[in-house]
Each structure stands twice: as structure tokens, then as C-alpha cells.
Amino acid sequence: MRALRIGFLLGFRQIQRANFWTTTLIIFVMMLTFLNLIAVSGILVGLIAGAEVAVRERSLGDLIVSARDDEDRILETETFVRELEAFPEVATYSVRYQASGILEANYKERRNLQDERDIANVRVTGINPDNEEAMTNLSSQLIAGEYLDSNEEGYILLGALYTEEYAENFGDIFETVSGVGPGDTVRLTSGNVSKEFIIKGIVQSKVDEVSLNSYIPEREFRRVFNRFDRNADQIVIRLTDPKANAEVKAAMVASGLDDLAKIQTYEEGVPKFLTDIKNTFDVLGTFIGSVGLIVASITIFIIIFINALSRRQQIGILKGIGIDRHAIEIAYVLQAAFYALAGSLLGVLVTYGFLVGYFDANPIDFPFSDGILVAEPIGTLYRFITLFVITLFAGFIPAWIIVKQNTLNSILGRK
Amino acid sequence: MDIIKATNVHRKFGEGALEAHILKGIDVTVAEGEFVAIMGKSGAGKSTLMYQLSVLDQPTSGNIEINGVCVSQLHEKERTAFRLNTLGYVFQNYALVPDLSSEENVMLPLLMQGYTWTDAKERSHHSLDNVGLKGKYLNLPAELSGGEQQRVAVARALSGKPKIIFADEPTANLDTVSGTQVIDLLARLNHESHQTIVMVTHEREYAMGCDRIIHMEDGLVTNIEQLK
Numbered sequence: 001m002r003a004l005r006i007g008f009l010l011g012f013r014q015i016q017r018a019n020f021w022t023t024t025l026i027i028f029v030m031m032l033t034f035l036n037l038i039a040v041s042g043i044l045v046g047l048i049a050g051a052e053v054a055v056r057e058r059s060l061g062d063l064i065v066s067a068r069d070d071e072d073r074i075l076e077t078e079t080f081v082r083e084l085e086a087f088p089e090v091a092t093y094s095v096r097y098q099a100s101g102i103l104e105a106n107y108k109e110r111r112n113l114q115d116e117r118d119i120a121n122v123r124v125t126g127i128n129p130d131n132e133e134a135m136t137n138l139s140s141q142l143i144a145g146e147y148l149d150s151n152e153e154g155y156i157l158l159g160a161l162y163t164e165e166y167a168e169n170f171g172d173i174f175e176t177v178s179g180v181g182p183g184d185t186v187r188l189t190s191g192n193v194s195k196e197f198i199i200k201g202i203v204q205s206k207v208d209e210v211s212l213n214s215y216i217p218e219r220e221f222r223r224v225f226n227r228f229d230r231n232a233d234q235i236v237i238r239l240t241d242p243k244a245n246a247e248v249k250a251a252m253v254a255s256g257l258d259d260l261a262k263i264q265t266y267e268e269g270v271p272k273f274l275t276d277i278k279n280t281f282d283v284l285g286t287f288i289g290s291v292g293l294i295v296a297s298i299t300i301f302i303i304i305f306i307n308a309l310s311r312r313q314q315i316g317i318l319k320g321i322g323i324d325r326h327a328i329e330i331a332y333v334l335q336a337a338f339y340a341l342a343g344s345l346l347g348v349l350v351t352y353g354f355l356v357g358y359f360d361a362n363p364i365d366f367p368f369s370d371g372i373l374v375a376e377p378i379g380t381l382y383r384f385i386t387l388f389v390i391t392l393f394a395g396f397i398p399a400w401i402i403v404k405q406n407t408l409n410s411i412l413g414r415k
Numbered sequence: 416m417d418i419i420k421a422t423n424v425h426r427k428f429g430e431g432a433l434e435a436h437i438l439k440g441i442d443v444t445v446a447e448g449e450f451v452a453i454m455g456k457s458g459a460g461k462s463t464l465m466y467q468l469s470v471l472d473q474p475t476s477g478n479i480e481i482n483g484v485c486v487s488q489l490h491e492k493e494r495t496a497f498r499l500n501t502l503g504y505v506f507q508n509y510a511l512v513p514d515l516s517s518e519e520n521v522m523l524p525l526l527m528q529g530y531t532w533t534d535a536k537e538r539s540h541h542s543l544d545n546v547g548l549k550g551k552y553l554n555l556p557a558e559l560s561g562g563e564q565q566r567v568a569v570a571r572a573l574s575g576k577p578k579i580i581f582a583d584e585p586t587a588n589l590d591t592v593s594g595t596q597v598i599d600l601l602a603r604l605n606h607e608s609h610q611t612i613v614m615v616t617h618e619r620e621y622a623m624g625c626d627r628i629i630h631m632e633d634g635l636v637t638n639i640e641q642l643k
Contacts, residue, residue: 006526013514017555317510320471321571322499323527408471411506 006323007330014307014331015338023339026303030343030391031350033296037383038351040292041285042373046359048278051206051369055274056266058136059209061093062245063252064269065235065261073231074261083257084237089248091240094135097126097218098233099225103162104187105177120175122162122214124188126221135238138203141210145182145201148217156186156197157215160204174212188216190225206369235261242266293387297394300339304332305398312402316410319403329399336395340388348384351375418579418611419445419468424477426463437463438474439634447578448609450602452622455631462583464631465615469502469581470494482578499527503572503610505582505601509564511556511571517543518552521571528575542570546600562593569600573610580604582614586621598624 015023056062065080067073074080077095084090106118129148132138138157139147143166148155160166164178180186184199197216205211222228239248245265252263308315315328356373363370402410409415426438437460445451445468453461466472467479470486479486482501489497504510511520518539525535540552546566556564565585572580582601586594602624605612614625622628623642630638 002527002529005532006523009519009523009526010512010514013512013519017514313508314510314512317504317506318512318523319495320498320506320510321504321524322495322502323523324495327527408466411471411510 003324003327004330006327008334010318010328010331011334011338015335026299026339027342027346029299030296030339030387031346033292033299034344034347034384034387035350035355036292037289037387038347038375038380039355039373040288041282041379042351042375043359043364043371044281044285045278046364046372046374047366047369048274048281049374050363050366050371052270052274052278053372054205054207054369055209055270056242058138058141058205058207059236060266060269061135061236062239062242062266063237063249064264064266065237066264066269067233068258068260068262071261073229073233074235075231076260077230077232077235080235080257080260083255084235084252087248087251089239089241089244089251091238092131092134093235093237094127094131095218095232096132096234096236097221097225097227099124099190099221099227101224102189103158103177103214104189105180105184107187108185118177120162120177122159122175122188123212124190124214124216124221124225126218126225126227127215128218129215132215135236136210138210138215141203141205142201143204145199148200148215150217153217153220154195154197155200155216156188157201157203158186158199159211159213160202161208161211162214163202166202166204188214188224193224193226195220195224206367289383293390296387297390300336300391300394301398303339304336304395305401307335308332308399308402312405312410313413315403316405316407316412319407320411325403328403329396332399333392333395336391337388340391344384344387348380351380416447417444418447418449418482419443419613420480421464421468422478422480424464424467424474424479426460426467426472427475437634438467441467441477441634441636443468443629443636445579445611445613447611448605449627450605450612450625451614452625452628453613453615453631454617454619454622454628457617458633459631460634461615461617461631465581465583465613468613469504469579470498499524499575501578503575503577503580505565505568505572505580505585507584507587509556509561509568509588511564511567513556516553516555517548517559517567517570520556520567521574524571524575538574539570542574543567545573545604546570547596560593561589562596565589565593565597566600569597569604573604573608576608577610579611579613582612584615584617586616586618594618594621 065074081095084093101122101124102119103122104117104119129150143160148157161174162176163180164176167174167176180199182199182201185196186199187194187196203210239245249263249265257263318328319325356375359373363372421441421443424438424441428435428437441464453464455461467474518536521539521542522535525538543552546569548563548566585597598621601612604610616622626643628640629636
């Protein structure tokens, strides 16, 4: 206790009387280290988190209803939807019918039947345009043309990656049709049924489910794909409180809706590879951040070592007059703790006061997502504790090395 | 009664061809309340002797007994505690902590001895008053003259009321006036509080106020001069 009291007195005064700019610089270095620890993994994880946010907003919503594992479609879809509407937590929903078809373009210009047809296998989703708009704001993803009108027929929205013009940046990995845009006519074929559609708009999103999709009104979908049972493939639901999705799911299951379909929260329904990549990036970010941690601990080690070494004679005298060596060590550990604490607090301030908000407002434009900075408080706390503990050790070791030296040798400046 | 009793103290440094035999069998006693000066030329071994007597160093052989305790047998931790509770030090370069004010420098050993902050502060002010530094409690060492810094060091040495004060050339870095003030201060404290003082000096005029002068040459005590 006595050693602690003196250690605090010595340490506090050393910090208080230290050169202002030197202290500022050390704290700045610690802040950068902390930010490195937070930001590197935060942005790596944010790449995937950005994609997750986009998938949730643009495609899957808070709850995902799909066919039970032993069924092809959602059973008694209309009953399901009626029940669904009785839940006050449901803000909006969209019923989707999905199938694959063959899209053909430029067939009117094809004069020789021996010429290769301009076709692409496409995914087709039948939607209620108004419901889909309310659910995913699909019209905001238009890069050309207009959105579907519920009262019109014979129009299709085409995902940008099905057009050669927009898909060419991705090489030859997608099946595309060439030279099409709003106003052009294409033919959609499923089995023996074909129907012409006019392209009303092109949609492009960082969510592949949108860019690699084509949308037609549900009644036309039923006709083309011969789906008159009205049983849908997917219902996506947005809740008034997205965080309550597990509770709402439980309520739906309790009311027996899971007899008709599989109900999943977004977290359960999100593709596993996204979670795996997120975890991998988190580990990768932590690893890269750890390099910064090592640099910070070496920095602190050097600072405290030089500080203690330059005060070696004073340390010897303190020991000489009977001050416990632990008191002197505590003084230097306290300094290291101060640098770590001040640097980390500044880092937290910059992270939550500026960086998170900044990246939310100005996401990093990656090809497959809008990267944000993910800084979960618990993760930040964990990194803060790690930095703090390592800094304490980095402060203690040099102090211990100098303090353990022979008292008289320290006083006389002998080796 | 002898408060310091050194018997056949040897101190060697280095090994083999590089061995230096600094103290070559010293027998010295200091009585309680005595003011003793150790004098000698540079290299005579006077500082080395003081380091042995003040428990800052351990003799290669021989025995040292201080206040009835055989200090040669003590471990490092015990030696530190012994120095704290029994001995006071005044070093030639003042040896104050530059970041602490005068009062905090004096408070350090008191806090280590277990005094509360308030008691330590009160005693510190009393000690500083005693060495003529009333009103300089909050000054940092850098804000004091050399003589004043050395008086803070004396106040620190006195504050815990040690049995013995060791002063290693306390006037070495001071001008004549300041040096005389410090020696007079030590002499007054010795006279008033009967604290034992052992002082190393190479200036005879400063040693003239002592009770005895121990003369050293080449690691041996050559003469003991009784002044009072």
C-alpha cells in the first residue's frame, strides 16, 4: 500500500512535469495504434457487414419465409399471408415466385436461323411491384428506364448483369444478352411457353440477388411458368423493429405457421459463406492489428526504458534512501498506463465520434459492398483491455530492468 | 556507546589482474551522537568506507554492526528497510527528485515509513522550516539554488528522525558561503538533536566543527584526530 502510494506520487508527478509535446506525441502514437487495432479489422469486417446490410435492406429483410425442406414451395401461401398480416410487428412484406427461364434478345434481327441465338439463362422473380417496392425500394436500384407499374402488363425489369454492357467488367462469367436497354423487346421462355416482354428498366445493385435477377409481375409469372397454385417460393418480411426478429419468428412458429413454411431470421437465413468470410476477416484484421500492438508495446518499452535509464541515478538514490523498489516500478507502470489509457480513450473518441459516422455516411465503394467501419463496443473493449495489459507489461519490464540494478552502481553511474 | 562498529572491513573490486583492493582492513567505531568526518586524498577510500558504513554497499569481508544490527548479514530488502528506518543520507549532488516539490521530496521517506499524507506533510514542513526553507515548500528543485537544494536534502535526511546521517561530500558542489551554511546546519542538528553524523569531506575547514576526524590513506585509517 505504501509502495502504491509513493508509486502513484512519483508517476503522477513525472507525467505532470513531462514535456507537453513529448507526452502528446506518445499519446498520439498510442491513439494510432488503437485505431489501427480497431480500424483494420473493423473495415475488413465492414466489407462483409456492408454486404450483409445491403442484402438485408435490398433483398432478404428481417424474416425470410421459404419452402419447408420437404416441400417445393410455401404451402397455402395465401393463408400464410393472411396470418402474417395479423402480426402488428410486420411493417411490410413481399411474396416472391421464383424460377429459371431463357431470355432471348435480338431475335427479330436474326435473319439466318443458323446464326447463334442471343440467349441467357436467367432467374425470374414474380413480384407484386408495389409490395416489392415497399419492401426493398427496388426502384432505387434502377440505372436505366423505369420501375414496373402494377397496372401494366408485358414489361420486365432486367438485372444489369444479364446485359452485356454492364457485365463486361466481370469478364465472361455471366450469361448475357447484348445490346438491350429500356424499350427493347425480349422473349422469355419456360418449357413450351414463351412470352415477349418490353424491358422497362435495368436494375443494378451490389446485391447479386438483384443484379442477377429479372422481375415480372406475379400474374404474368404464373402464366409463363404455369404456376397457378399460387404457392410462392419466398416471402420476405420487414419488421417495425428489426432487432425483434427472433421474437416475431417465435410468435409465428407458436401460431403454427411453420407447418406451412420454413421461417428464418435474417441471421439464420444469411448465406453461411458471408458469416465465414466475416469471421475470417475478423481474424485477419486482428492479426494485422496485432502487428500494431507489438509496435506499440516496443514503443512504450523504449520510452519507459529511456526514461528510466536517464533517471538511473535518481532511481538509485530513491532506493538508497529506503524507497521500496516496487514503488519505483509502479511509477513507471503508471506512466505506461496513462499513455495507453489516454491514447485509447482518444482512439475511442475518434472511432465513435467520427470514423463510424463518417463511414456510415460515406461507405467505401467496394465492387460487392459498401464497406462500413464495424466497431462493436464489446470488441473495442476487448482490444482496449489487450492494449492496456500489454502496455503495462511493456512499461514494467524496462522499469524492472533498471530498478533491479545495484543501488550503489546506480547512484554512482557505474555499469 | 558505539552506534557504528566496523571490524576488519575489506572491499575489493574486479578480479585477477584487474582486482583493486580499496579498503584494506578498516577498524572504526563511531559513538552515538558523535559528529565524525572522514578525510583523505582522492582515492584514499573514504567514500568507499562510507558506502560500507551506510549499508549502500557490502564489504568483501569483515563485519559492520550498526545500532546493534549486523548489517553485513542482511538481504537486499532488509537493507532497504534498514536504511529507511535507521539511516539518513545527504549526497554531494543533492539527489532530489526533480519532478517533486521540496515538501514532496522530504515527504517521500515519511510516506514509505507509513505516515499519513497529512502527517508526512506536517513533518516535512517542520523539517524544511528547521533548515531555513520556510515558504519554499512548493518549489521544485530547479527553482532553488544549489545551497537550498542541499538543505532540502538535509531536511529529507532528518525528517524520519534517523539514528545516523551520512553525508557524502555535501559541500562539493556548493560555493563557500552555501557550503558553510550546510556544515553549520549539520553541526547545529547534531548539537540540538544529538543525531550521529558521519561526513566525508576533503576540505579541512568544513571538518573542523566535527568531534573527530578519521584520516585515511591508501585504504587504511592512518590517524584519528580528536577535536572535541
